[in-house]
Amino acid sequence: MAETKFHIREVCHNPRDGDFILAAFDSALPHLASVGSGGQWGSTPFSERTEARQRAYDSISVSEASRLNQEGSEHGKLFIAEVEMNHDSDLQGLSFRTDDHGKRFLSVGAAFVRERWWPGYVKAHDSTKSIVENANANGVPYYVEILISDFRTGAARKGAGAVLLQEMKAYSISRGAKALYLDCWAGNDGNLVKFYTGQGFVKVADFLVEKPGSGGWPGSLLKVEF
Secondary structure, eight states: OOOOOOEOOOOOOHHHHHHHHHHHHHHHHHHHHHTTTTTTOOSOOOOOHHHHHHHHHHHHHHHHHHTTTTTTOEEEEEEEEEEEETTTTTOOOOEEEEOOSSOOEEEEEEEEEEETTTOOHHHHHHTTTHHHHHHHHOOEEEEEEEEEGGGGGGGGGTTTTHHHHHHHHHHHHHTTSSEEEEEEOOOHHHHHHHHTTTTTTTEEEEEEETTTTOOOOOHHHHHHHE
């Protein structure tokens, strides 16, 4: 099987990119439930979550402000992974664009990385807050806030996550980062943790986010140093 060739789009200023991110997250929920990872994100569609919607559209505004070097803006970068599709492909209901030459590009994945940004639960947790403090004091840490592929696109999305991680590593290095961090769900035998360690990340801490009425959300903090 031929390896998919991805086009990575870095100019992401259209609100439809936010729509795509939310749709991609929504598409992951049935898959996660089918493989025993339903506890990762639950069952409520991201498109119906106020905070998730805000994050998706904020990623566009932060990335665009950073790209244009707007004074006082945060530094961050949104990447959209695309695959060129022939005109015989049925893309109804999917996120795609047509360029000035008539070529069609199907959006298959998205990633957003930010400078000196940490999730509140990572900053506050006893197992991770000292790591956050040390990282902030000894360099310019970057953090993966969003990484998702669109399960609606089938085989076209395969490999997009790994390619997007490489793009975020390269961007972080170009910005002078000493390390790139991310966190992920640690349940279901740590399968997601294994994916990230396979991409060069090292686990630095485990934590549990307390959630009323449940056993909590088990997570792991990982990093790759440059």
